[in-house]
Amino acid sequence: xxxxxxxxxxxxxxxxxxxxxxxxxxxxxxxxxxxxxxxxxxxxxxxxxxxxxxxxxxxxxxxxxxxxxxxxxxxxxxxxxxxxxxxxxxxxxxxxxxxxxxxxxxxxxxxxxxxxxxxxxxxxxxxxxxxxxxxxxxxxxxxxxxxxxxxxxxxxxxxxxxxxxxxxxxxxxxxxxxxxxxxxxxxxxxxxxxxxxxxxxxxxxxxxxxxxxxxxxxxxxxxxxxxxxxxxxxxxxxxxxxxxxxxxxxxxxxxxxxxxxxxxxxxxxxxxxxxxxxxxxxxxxxxxxxxxxxxxxxxxxxxxxxxxxxxxxxxxxxxxxxxxxxxxxxxxxxxxxxxxxxxxxxxxxxxxxxxxxxxxxxxxxxxxxxxxxxxxxxxxxxxxxxxxxxxxxxxxxxxxxxxxxxxxxxxxxxxxxxxxxxxxxxxxxxxxxxxxxxxxxxxxxxxxxxxxxxxxxxxxxxxxxxxxxxxxxxxxxxxxxxxxxxxxxxxxxxxxxxxxxxxxxxxxxxxxxxxxxxxxxxxxxxxxxxxxxxxxxxxxxxxxxxxxxxxxxxxxxxxxxxxxxxxxxxxxxxxxxxxxxxxxxxxxxxxxxxxxxxxxxx
Ligand SMILES: O=C(O)[C@H](O)[C@@H](O)[C@H](O)[C@H](O)COP(=O)(O)O
Ligand code: SF4
Numbered sequence: 001x002x003x004x005x006x007x008x009x010x011x012x013x014x015x016x017x018x019x020x021x022x023x024x025x026x027x028x029x030x031x032x033x034x035x036x037x038x039x040x041x042x043x044x045x046x047x048x049x050x051x052x053x054x055x056x057x058x059x060x061x062x063x064x065x066x067x068x069x070x071x072x073x074x075x076x077x078x079x080x081x082x083x084x085x086x087x088x089x090x091x092x093x094x095x096x097x098x099x100x101x102x103x104x105x106x107x108x109x110x111x112x113x114x115x116x117x118x119x120x121x122x123x124x125x126x127x128x129x130x131x132x133x134x135x136x137x138x139x140x141x142x143x144x145x146x147x148x149x150x151x152x153x154x155x156x157x158x159x160x161x162x163x164x165x166x167x168x169x170x171x172x173x174x175x176x177x178x179x180x181x182x183x184x185x186x187x188x189x190x191x192x193x194x195x196x197x198x199x200x201x202x203x204x205x206x207x208x209x210x211x212x213x214x215x216x217x218x219x220x221x222x223x224x225x226x227x228x229x230x231x232x233x234x235x236x237x238x239x240x241x242x243x244x245x246x247x248x249x250x251x252x253x254x255x256x257x258x259x260x261x262x263x264x265x266x267x268x269x270x271x272x273x274x275x276x277x278x279x280x281x282x283x284x285x286x287x288x289x290x291x292x293x294x295x296x297x298x299x300x301x302x303x304x305x306x307x308x309x310x311x312x313x314x315x316x317x318x319x320x321x322x323x324x325x326x327x328x329x330x331x332x333x334x335x336x337x338x339x340x341x342x343x344x345x346x347x348x349x350x351x352x353x354x355x356x357x358x359x360x361x362x363x364x365x366x367x368x369x370x371x372x373x374x375x376x377x378x379x380x381x382x383x384x385x386x387x388x389x390x391x392x393x394x395x396x397x398x399x400x401x402x403x404x405x406x407x408x409x410x411x412x413x414x415x416x417x418x419x420x421x422x423x424x425x426x427x428x429x430x431x432x433x434x435x436x437x438x439x440x441x442x443x444x445x446x447x448x449x450x451x452x453x454x455x456x457x458x459x460x461x462x463x464x465x466x467x468x469x470x471x472x473x474x475x476x477x478x479x480x481x482x483x484x485x486x487x488x489x490x491x492x493x494x495x496x497x498x499x500x501x502x503x504x505x506x507x508x509x510x511x512x513x514x515x516x517x518x519x520x521x522x523x524x525x526x527x528x529x530x531x532x533x534x535x536x537x538x539x540x541x542x543x544x545x546x547x548x549x550x551x552x553x554x555x556x557x558x559x560x561x562x563x564x565x566x567x568x569x570x571x572x573x574x575x576x577x578x579x580x581x582x583x584x585x586x587x588x589x590x591x592x593x594x595x596x597x598x599x600x601x602x
Contacts, residue, residue: 003365008330009289012323013368016285020317025283027172027316031280032539039066039275040146052147059095059104060413066247069149069272071098072108072174074142074164076135076155079117083156083223083230086181086252090154090261094179104368105152105267106586107584109142111167113160116515119187121456121491123579129486129513130587132166132307133600134158136314139167143174150272151176151279152265154164156223158516161233162307165242165279166601169314172280175271177374178242179264180234181252186346190338190517193217194494198501201463201494222252225344227337228516229307232300236308237292238354238382240287241373244280245396246385249349256388263394277372283315286368290379292324293366296331296420297357299340299437301516302525305422310597313575316370321433321595325424325553331366331551332415339438339519340421343408351409355399359383364412425548427555428564429509430535431595436550437597438519443500444550446507446522448473449543450557454573455479456489456510471505473546476535478572479512480530481591481598485575485584490515497521507548509555511537511594524548526594531572533593538569 017024037043041063053063062068062483073094077087098105112131119125135155144149151174153164161178168176171261196213199205223230234248247260281552288308295304305324312319333340334357337348350450361367362379375381410416414432421437436444448471453459459476462468474496480486489512499506500521508514508523511530529535536557540546547557557564575581575588590600 002363005368006330006365008326009293009366009368012326013285016289016317016319016323020285023318024316026454027280031173035275037068040148041070042066043146052145054290056104069269070147070301071103071105071150071152071272072121072143072148072269073105073152073154074108074111074139076111076113076160076164078113080118081113081157082184082221083181084113086221087154090179092129092324093261094152094265097265098269101266101269101273104274105265106147108145108148111138111142111155111160111163113155113157116158116488117218120412120488120515123581125487126485126575126581127584127596128159129481130489130584130600132163132310133587135160135163135355136166136601139164140170143167143171144505148174148176149275150268153178156180156230156233158229158303161237162311165311166314167309168279169283170259171278172315173278174294175268175277175374176242176279177264177268177271178237178246180237180243182222182250182257183225183231183345184220185251186225186344187219188213188215188216189342190226190344191342194497197494198498201498225346226339226517227345228301228425229301231399232295232516235294235298235300235354236291236304239290239358239367240373241282241379243374243383244386245375245382246353246355249345249353250386255392256386256394259388259392259394260386265371271374280315282372284371285317286371288312288317288319289327290367292327293331293361296328296422297361297366298331298335298337299333299421299435302422302433302435302514303516305433305526306594306598309396313597313599313602315362320547321424321431324422328420328422331420332412333385333417333419333421333437334360334410334412334415336416339517347405347408352400352403353385355383355385356403356409357401360411381411408452423550423553425553425555429555429557430527430529430541432555434522434550436522439522439550440520442549443520443522444523445548446473446505447545447547448505448507450475450540450546452477452540452542456491459492460495468499469502469504473507473509473548475537475540475546476508476510476512477531479510480532480535481594482530482588483532483572483574485581485588486513486598488515490518493518493521509537509546509548511535522548523548527555528594529570530594532574534569536569538572539564540568
């Protein structure tokens with residue numbers, strides 16, 4: 001029996017629609033005007049058009065005419081991200097498949113893709129969040145040739161899918177289908193990887209053993225198998241109807257994966273022929289509420305308290321952290337994937353994956369069922385999963401009605417927790433977020449003296465000097481978007497995890513970010529206003545008692561109001577030149593802050 005739409009889901013949707021009314025109306029007007037201009041190529045001069053198909057070979061005749069729609073391939077391929085390396089082979093597969101539905105496809109442009117695993121703890125991480133907006137701009141540049149009637153977006157990882165969505169929404173009248181590569185096969189278990197890292201942090205093993213373990217964890221093409229931001233993106237693309245159903249977690253370089261890529265191209269061609277609606281029409285308030293529910297039900301990455309807000313803004317919608325908080329209170333936790341548990345996304349997929357999850361959320365009235373998707377109206381198609389048919393194409397079958405492993409994936413009748421494990425924090429240190437789904441209950445409320453650090457290395461040095469063997473709240477500040485680009489501080493997880501395992505009460509408070517793969521240590525992150533904007537985190541001094549209450553959602557420095565009022569906000573060093581950081585000073589200066597999506601575009 002399917003429950004009626006949950007009242008909180010309806011209420012949050014209504015308040016997003018209400019506060020966004022004028023912005024959304026203006027955005028839809030822009031889409032209507034673009035659509036009214038007809039087939040893109042028809043607006044070009046003969047000279048423009050000839051330039052556009054000069055190198056198109058046998059596709060020149062259909063491109064010279066206007067009967068066949070032309071699809072833009074916007075790709076984040078590179079060899080650096082294991083998740084994107086398989087994308088290199090996709091364009092030729094896509095072009096051939098498009099022709100089967102009398103459409104052409106051209107590689108319209110590449111977008112940059114940073115690997116947060118390579119840059120974690122390194123200076124390059126200071127470009128990572130800012131790269132999301134650069135990816136959005138690069139997507140618009142690719143589409144600006146005005147040769148296209150549909151978009152195929154090839155990308156998976158952290159900032160790439162959000163950037164591609166934001167960029168595609170600037171051409172929101174075009175149908176857009178996302179095409180992933182899928183997760184690498186399972187290697188060293190994620191919790192074993194984390195245990196070995198803590199041994200290295202304590203000096204119990206050397207670099208050779210650590211590298212050997214890491215190489216067994218990250219061993220081949222495909223997305224890393226923990227449930228971080230990249231795999232949260234994959235889940236979101238299904239819930240938002242931007243993927244073909246069940247495509248998220250099919251491994252790369254398999255016949256089914258290639259069949260799905262070809263079918264995505266054909267489906268985009270069909271949508272371009274119909275020219276009825278684009279990604280901007282599809283991604284309405286309901287789609288974003290569904291996305292937040294999917295994130296909460298699966299314990300997804302905290303980075304989406306930034307990215308989903310920025311993505312929604314690109315569609316003319318204003319989403320707030322309080323919307324996340326309200327939905328978290330009514331969304332049960334149905335999946336336990338590392339760092340929320342020990343399983344990885346391959347286990348999740350095998351246990352029933354997205355098809356089972358969507359069926360449960362729809363049955364509970366937790367998703368708007370009647371949204372538009374790239375395979376038509378309604379989400380019921382997403383309760384099915386792809387199989388390779390006899391003819392080598394894709395067929396869809398019902399997902400299992402029961403979870404294949406209730407340690408990884410559960411139904412509404414026995415959730416891991418009654419709520420979604422994301423809390424909004426408020427108090428005299430500002431506002432922030434905390435993901436408690438990966439934090440044991442006994443560690444969710446921490447009251448301890450502050451140790452203040454201006455950068456990650458200072459904390460690592462203090463740990464190695466043995467100065468942290470006590471209860472503490474590590475305040476790592478000056479890590480906001482305007483200061484140094486808001487890096488992830490995930491590199492601190494092993495040290496803080498060792499202190500927690502030694503029995504100390506430990507928490508992290510920062511205006512920076514953590515990785516979607518961060519977990520067991522309670523972390524109040526995205527604290528806003530950031531210190532570089534005069535945020536109160538800049539008033540904290542060593543020894544101040546700080547209380548982080550992840551259950552009640554409070555973040556307080558227990559300092560008298562009179563002393564607090566007298567304190568100056570500490571100055572924070574800004575990003576030094578080098579690593580290209582100096583090229584991003586305008587983006588940092590224009591950043592609109594964590595709660596508004598930490599974007600420099602709007
Ligand atoms: O938000 C995320 O999911 C992270 O940015 C992730 O993409 C990053 O790669 C982590 O650093 C991987 O985890 P390890 O660094 O622990 O391998
Ligand atoms: S999941 Fe993270 S570490 Fe893995 S390829 Fe993507 S960005 Fe790199």
